[in-house]
Amino acid sequence: MDHKLNLLRKSDAISQPNVNSGSRYQHVCLETATCTIPPHVLTSEEIEARLAPVYDRLSLPAGRLEMMTGIQERRFFDPGTKPGSISAQTVRKAVEKSQLDPNLFGALIHGSVCRDQMEPATATGVHAASGLPQSALVFDVSNACLGILNGVQIIAEMIEAGRIEVGVVVGTEVGRTLVEGTIDSLLHDSDVDRKRVKSDFASLTIGSGSAAIVLCHERHSQFGHKLLGGSWLADTTNNHLCQGGDNSDWSRDSRPRMNTDSEGLLNAGVALAEKTWTIFRRLMEWTNSDIQRVFTHQVGKAHRSLLMKSLGLEPDLDFPTVERFGNTGAAALPMALALGMESGFLNKGDRAALLGIGSGLNSLMYGLEW
Numbered sequence: 001m002d003h004k005l006n007l008l009r010k011s012d013a014i015s016q017p018n019v020n021s022g023s024r025y026q027h028v029c030l031e032t033a034t035c036t037i038p039p040h041v042l043t044s045e046e047i048e049a050r051l052a053p054v055y056d057r058l059s060l061p062a063g064r065l066e067m068m069t070g071i072q073e074r075r076f077f078d079p080g081t082k083p084g085s086i087s088a089q090t091v092r093k094a095v096e097k098s099q100l101d102p103n104l105f106g107a108l109i110h111g112s113v114c115r116d117q118m119e120p121a122t123a124t125g126v127h128a129a130s131g132l133p134q135s136a137l138v139f140d141v142s143n144a145c146l147g148i149l150n151g152v153q154i155i156a157e158m159i160e161a162g163r164i165e166v167g168v169v170v171g172t173e174v175g176r177t178l179v180e181g182t183i184d185s186l187l188h189d190s191d192v193d194r195k196r197v198k199s200d201f202a203s204l205t206i207g208s209g210s211a212a213i214v215l216c217h218e219r220h221s222q223f224g225h226k227l228l229g230g231s232w233l234a235d236t237t238n239n240h241l242c243q244g245g246d247n248s249d250w251s252r253d254s255r256p257r258m259n260t261d262s263e264g265l266l267n268a269g270v271a272l273a274e275k276t277w278t279i280f281r282r283l284m285e286w287t288n289s290d291i292q293r294v295f296t297h298q299v300g301k302a303h304r305s306l307l308m309k310s311l312g313l314e315p316d317l318d319f320p321t322v323e324r325f326g327n328t329g330a331a332a333l334p335m336a337l338a339l340g341m342e343s344g345f346l347n348k349g350d351r352a353a354l355l356g357i358g359s360g361l362n363s364l365m366y367g368l369e370w
Contacts, residue, residue, distance in 0.1 A: 106164025
């Protein structure tokens, strides 16, 4: 009987989230963040105009895409652009903006969903163009929309442990082929129905963008923007809700496709964020009233509205960008942070929370003191 009771206790412990799943930092500063905005604009209205034959056949109302997502437009780089070429530009801007000695950089991580090829790591080409030293660790991190934020996590842990002095994480998402491929699939598949259109709407929200974040030990910081720590939580039972990359079921061409249960992903993602938020505030010793700004993963207006309401946060604490750029994957939250910094959204003394959620499902939240 005692043996069975012990087994039940162990099972229960495994199923419960670890309230200490996080790290606090004493010496890490977020020195700068920057982004590269694509030049070409594609509006939701233009997408619907291309899908007019499908809309007419299924009697779908015009304006549906923007109404459901809040996305007015998304942006793309030139056709054929590889993410590494843009990431190289973004890294060079970030290093220059940080005003830190390039020889101090001990790590360069590439963290976007998109990459140049399977091998070698996209980070290698970015590093070759960056002017950073050979002594830097150079590698890719892949974790859906959390890749860049996971890069922040890795670099911060290395700085806090005294392994490196400075590091940079960068990523570039190129969503053109996904959006154009999805449009073509909807137009040329005679079996498309309303349910199929609904499941493909998430793919039509995708945009492109690039962002980089430089972290350093406080001894090198000019600005003193402290990265205080962060918490994380996983719910991998929902790894099936958003899957992309294997196009065998959706396409006859080589362009990527996504299969997304948008409603299921929304609800499961926000539920995971609520649990992570409880752990995060406990770790940071913050209440909601201690937080002046938040930066979220930008998916759509329904996601942001439900997330802010579920976490008990006022909507005006957030810096929204999804209306202009769409869902830019791992670059979404870092782009919002970079643009928020440039616009003066953050004031001296502000406490800010970075609220990351990625399909899989994973949630990662970080706290800043500006």
